[in-house]
Amino acid sequence: xxxxxxxxFVEAQKAHFDEPLPLKAGRVLPQYDLVYETYGTLNAxxxxxxxxxxxxxxxxxxxxxxxxxPHNVGWWxxxxxxxxxxxxxxxxxxxxxxxxxxxxxxxxxxxxPATGKPWGAxxxxxxxxxxxxxxxxxxxxxxxxxxAAVIGGSxxxxxxxxxxxxxxxxxxxxxxxxxxxxxxxxNIAFNEVARQAILSDPDFHGGNYYEHGVVPKQGLRLARMIxxxxxxxxxxxxxxxxxxxxxxxxxxSYDTEFEIESYLRYQGDKFARFFDANTYLLTTRAxxxxxxxxxxxxxxxxxxxxAEAAFLVVAFTTDWxxxxxxxxxxxxxxxxxxxxxxYAEIDSKAGHDSFLLEHPRYHAVLRAYFNxxxx
Amino acid sequence: xxxxxxxxxxxxxxxxxxxxxxxxxxxxxxxxxDLGCGDGVLLRHLIDTKGVVGYGIENDxxxxxxxxxxxxxxxxxxxxxxLADLQDGHFDHVIMSQALxxxxxxxxxxxxxxxxxxxxxxxxxxxxxxxxRKSILEGRMPVSESLPHQWFNTPNVRFFTVADFTTLCSxxxxxxxxxxxxxxxxxxxxxxxxxxxxLAIARIGRAAP
Numbered sequence: 001x002x003x004x005x006x007x008x009f010v011e012a013q014k015a016h017f018d019e020p021l022p023l024k025a026g027r028v029l030p031q032y033d034l035v036y037e038t039y040g041t042l043n044a045x046x047x048x049x050x051x052x053x054x055x056x057x058x059x060x061x062x063x064x065x066x067x068x069x070p071h072n073v074g075w076w077x078x079x080x081x082x083x084x085x086x087x088x089x090x091x092x093x094x095x096x097x098x099x100x101x102x103x104x105x106x107x108x109x110x111x112x113p114a115t116g117k118p119w120g121a122x123x124x125x126x127x128x129x130x131x132x133x134x135x136x137x138x139x140x141x142x143x144x145x146x147x148a149a150v151i152g153g154s155x156x157x158x159x160x161x162x163x164x165x166x167x168x169x170x171x172x173x174x175x176x177x178x179x180x181x182x183x184x185x186x187n188i189a190f191n192e193v194a195r196q197a198i199l200s201d202p203d204f205h206g207g208n209y210y211e212h213g214v215v216p217k218q219g220l221r222l223a224r225m226i227x228x229x230x231x232x233x234x235x236x237x238x239x240x241x242x243x244x245x246x247x248x249x250x251x252x253s254y255d256t257e258f259e260i261e262s263y264l265r266y267q268g269d270k271f272a273r274f275f276d277a278n279t280y281l282l283t284t285r286a287x288x289x290x291x292x293x294x295x296x297x298x299x300x301x302x303x304x305x306x307a308e309a310a311f312l313v314v315a316f317t318t319d320w321x322x323x324x325x326x327x328x329x330x331x332x333x334x335x336x337x338x339x340x341x342x343y344a345e346i347d348s349k350a351g352h353d354s355f356l357l358e359h360p361r362y363h364a365v366l367r368a369y370f371n372x373x374x375x
Numbered sequence: 376x377x378x379x380x381x382x383x384x385x386x387x388x389x390x391x392x393x394x395x396x397x398x399x400x401x402x403x404x405x406x407x408x409d410l411g412c413g414d415g416v417l418l419r420h421l422i423d424t425k426g427v428v429g430y431g432i433e434n435d436x437x438x439x440x441x442x443x444x445x446x447x448x449x450x451x452x453x454x455x456x457x458l459a460d461l462q463d464g465h466f467d468h469v470i471m472s473q474a475l476x477x478x479x480x481x482x483x484x485x486x487x488x489x490x491x492x493x494x495x496x497x498x499x500x501x502x503x504x505x506x507x508r509k510s511i512l513e514g515r516m517p518v519s520e521s522l523p524h525q526w527f528n529t530p531n532v533r534f535f536t537v538a539d540f541t542t543l544c545s546x547x548x549x550x551x552x553x554x555x556x557x558x559x560x561x562x563x564x565x566x567x568x569x570x571x572x573x574l575a576i577a578r579i580g581r582a583a584p
Binding site for chain 2: 312328329331332335336338340341342343344345361364365368369371372
């Protein structure tokens with residue numbers, strides 16, 4: 001095995017689409033941009049393309065670094081690169097920022113051509129299905145008829161799953177990691193609290209905060225803090241922070257007393273500096289609404305019957321946001337509809353965050369699966 | 376994603392005799408579930424020779440990777456926790472080769488196999504094989520090709536014979552439809568399996584009420 005390397009310096013690209021995109025919720029996006037990055041080379045048969053779908057806060061920047069920002073490492077850099085499990089010497093890998101995002105693809109922060117002002121609260125609701133349709137148009141643009149694989153974790157896993165249902169003939173393998181076939185009431189509850197934090201921030205201005213020159217930072221910060229609680233396991237928090245005190249002594253105040261508070265505040269502040277509140281709202285709603293079995297009376301196996309892909313499903317033992325039981329729902333539905341599926345449950349302490357980490361067993365499974373995909 | 380034919384031909388002769396024998400009970404295109412599928416060699420064989428739609432259940436991380444490399448549908452699960460995710464009667468055959476003796480919930484898993492499958496195939500080391508009896512008579516626990524472990528490190532937790540298995544089946548309203556047996560050289564045994572077979576294979580189904 002070759003020594004794994006970074007893909008090195010990468011550049012984001014932008015594709016503009018003039019053909020209107022009909023959205024699931026009924027509205028039409030008249031025109032839009034998608035920013036994306038690619039790693040590796042599309043082969044002559046165009047059979048080696050892999051699409052990486054991002055989760056709530058991710059972006060098109062999956063791997064490598066920018067020349068002018070060498071510390072900005074792609075969010076799945078440990079997976080994607082020469083000699084890495086998703087080997088860019090074999091595969092042509094694509095990362096796309098989803099519609100409604102805030103990293104360059106058309107979203108609430110973009111200018112609405114009809115008004116000349118940022119879309120803000122008027123940006124239409126986008127769903128997992130809409131994202132997949134937009135990604136398919138980018139695939140058309142890049143000359144990719146059929147992906148060797150579509151991979152994603154968490155919300156990205158839902159997109160990967162949805163690919164196999166919306167465009168069954170266009171995806172050979174689906175890798176759905178730390179994901180669920182739909183959100184539970186508890187999942188929606190956490191999303192709702194996060195949204196309420198944003199919606200009730202006085203700086204939110206009904207979603208049109210751009211024109212007021214402010215950002216609902218407090219709300220976004222709270223939303224992210226709540227999110228981070230659900231990304232970590234109880235064990236991981238205990239191990240990483242325990243009851244450790246920030247200042248070594250109890251100060252009897254509401255300032256940062258415990259290390260876990262310091263961590264959450266740091267994560268919240270960092271996030272509120274770069275992420276768009278409207279994107280957060282839209283994206284959590286897309287999560288809430290996703291339910292491919294809804295049109296089949298809740299029968300997931302029936303919903304999956306039209307898939308043509310083979311599947312790898314991976315879950316992590318301490319993930320309570322999307323627990324292994326949720327992945328097993330997908331797996332048993334695939335078995336009952338006669339699809340090819342492999343399922344690995346990785347012993348990991350890190351909770352939902354595990355899917356982003358370089359766990360040896362996890363990466364061994366992904367490496368084995370990618371190795372067997374013929375291009 | 377399929378293993379190359381050459382590789383399969385190369386591997387087939389090394390398939391254990393019990394695995395080769397049970398192949399004849401599988402019809403082309405069946406839906407097969409292999410419990411404790413190891414590195415997937417049996418399913419690979421059944422896919423290549425019978426075109427089955429096969430799934431394996433395994434709980435060992437290294438073996439799961441081996442199955443993935445072999446292009447086998449493998450699902451990680453602890454068999455002692457049952458097959459609750461699987462629907463009644465989904466499979467034509469549910470196979471458990473040389474794993475029943477290592478499971479705690481013997482009765483539960485046999486019931487589960489015949490809940491999710493039309494028939495089940497179970498192979499196990501026969502503790503009443505004459506060489507094992509001789510070993511016990513000489514005062515030592517048997518160690519052989521079919522029972523390769525010492526008493527202090529064996530993964531086996533259930534020690535039973537062809538006769539014992541037959542009795543359990545009748546207690547559970549399970550019908551043994553066919554037996555195969557092999558001696559310790561892998562040669563087929565035609566009679567008195569409980570005495571002459573080191574390895575036994577039973578094809579079982581739910582007894583008619």
